[in-house]
Amino acid sequence: MQILHNSAPDFEAQSTGFNPLQLYRDFANQALILYFYPKDFTPICTIETQYFKQTYIFFEKLNIKILGISKDNLDTHHRFKAEHDLPFDLVADDHSDIAKLYGVHDDFFDMTKRITYLLDNTHTIRGIYKSVFENKEGIENMVQQIQEEATKIVQKP
16 A cells, blocks of 8 residues: 555546536545446456445445546446446546546556555545555455545545
């Protein structure tokens, strides 16, 4: 895990819930998890998304919203969300503009890297988790850190 205290870049994009979604407008004073992943319907990305679905209530109790972001288009995201009955929105980053803003675009493979950002309610980056979903220990560490940091991450406006 890498800890930064920089402001998260703002972006506007189509999503399964907001059209268009703008980070700072639609999630003002809201703590967030932005999880970037390569592609809907692939085995590892599906496992990662299922994990966020399974832990959704944990994050909801902490008032932390979840957004999944990949290069898939909006139609694919709608199918993926429906098939897995996801309680959070997916953001279409068709041209990798958001991934490039966050430094998670792999130019060589032209794909989005698997990286999760934790933003507090001022959209300050509180943590960056690289490839945490490739091992259970990484997932547990992220959840533990969020529990420990909850009072700092979710502050009253």
